[in-house]
Amino acid sequence: MSAVHAARAGQALQSWRIGLSAPSRATSRSFGTWTHMAYEPMNYMTVTDDACSDPGVPADLAGPNCPFAIQGGVPSEIIGVCQVREYRGSAEIADTTLLVRASYQDDPGISAALKQAIWTHEVGHCLGMQHASQAGNLMYPYLSLATTEPSPGELQAANAAYFPVAQAPDTAIGAEYYLQESGASVRQFQIPSFHTPPVTGSNPASTRALAEAHQELLSRPLNGEVTIINQMIRRDGREQTVVRIEGGPFEQSPLL
Numbered sequence: 001m002s003a004v005h006a007a008r009a010g011q012a013l014q015s016w017r018i019g020l021s022a023p024s025r026a027t028s029r030s031f032g033t034w035t036h037m038a039y040e041p042m043n044y045m046t047v048t049d050d051a052c053s054d055p056g057v058p059a060d061l062a063g064p065n066c067p068f069a070i071q072g073g074v075p076s077e078i079i080g081v082c083q084v085r086e087y088r089g090s091a092e093i094a095d096t097t098l099l100v101r102a103s104y105q106d107d108p109g110i111s112a113a114l115k116q117a118i119w120t121h122e123v124g125h126c127l128g129m130q131h132a133s134q135a136g137n138l139m140y141p142y143l144s145l146a147t148t149e150p151s152p153g154e155l156q157a158a159n160a161a162y163f164p165v166a167q168a169p170d171t172a173i174g175a176e177y178y179l180q181e182s183g184a185s186v187r188q189f190q191i192p193s194f195h196t197p198p199v200t201g202s203n204p205a206s207t208r209a210l211a212e213a214h215q216e217l218l219s220r221p222l223n224g225e226v227t228i229i230n231q232m233i234r235r236d237g238r239e240q241t242v243v244r245i246e247g248g249p250f251e252q253s254p255l256l
């Protein structure tokens with residue numbers, strides 16, 4: 001993990017601005033700590049090598065399940081994964097993990113704007129947003145360099161979902177922009193915060209130790225039935241959604 005990784009990840013997150021009435025609050029929470037884990041879903045964003053061996057990778061995306069590894073002799077086209085774990089029934093997001101492929105993130109031939117467009121879109125998935133049907137939206141599934149910020153409609157939907165915190169009724173605009181389960185918008189319990197691994201630069205050993213502590217938190221068991229949604233992002237910007245009810249088989253969507 002290098003300082004470059006963390007800085008780039010932070011840049012994308014800080015740019016999201018989910019349109020809350022108190023933007024400073026959203027900003028400060030973006031880098032908050034997990035002092036109230038029970039009510040503050042853990043969101044973790046990290047850069048990992050092509051073997052998914054860095055700390056912070058969930059167990060079901062590590063080792064032989066690493067989506068970045070060469071499979072069947074063919075190099076994987078996947079450059080990132082957004083994993084959302086959602087409680088079935090309550091439609092609340094338990095936690096999310098955004099994995100960024102280091103060889104992509106470090107590639108100087110790919111513009112910062114393109115990287116930002118991809119990661120801000122994925123942050124939208126971590127908020128509970130589904131794909132938008134119209135161009136001009138950040139969540140439009142066909143990557144466009146012109147779309148690196150949420151649209152007015154997406155901001156309005158984020159406001160409806162997250163402000164006032166965890167009290168907003170489900171609205172028509174929520175149904176348009178958010179994943180739905182049993183008539184409710186899939187969302188986090190409160191305004192989401194993201195954690196990126198701290199970087200000390202001169203002390204990589206302590207950085208790694210801290211990241212490994214996070215790994216343990218990421219592996220904590222969840223009570224209740226959970227749906228795991230993996231958005232696999234490819235180099236060409238297309239995504240594939242892989243959904244699994246915990247303990248059940250994977251269901252794979254067509255490529256978008």
Ligand SMILES: [Zn+2]
Pocket residue numbers: 121125131141231239
């Ligand atoms: Zn997407």
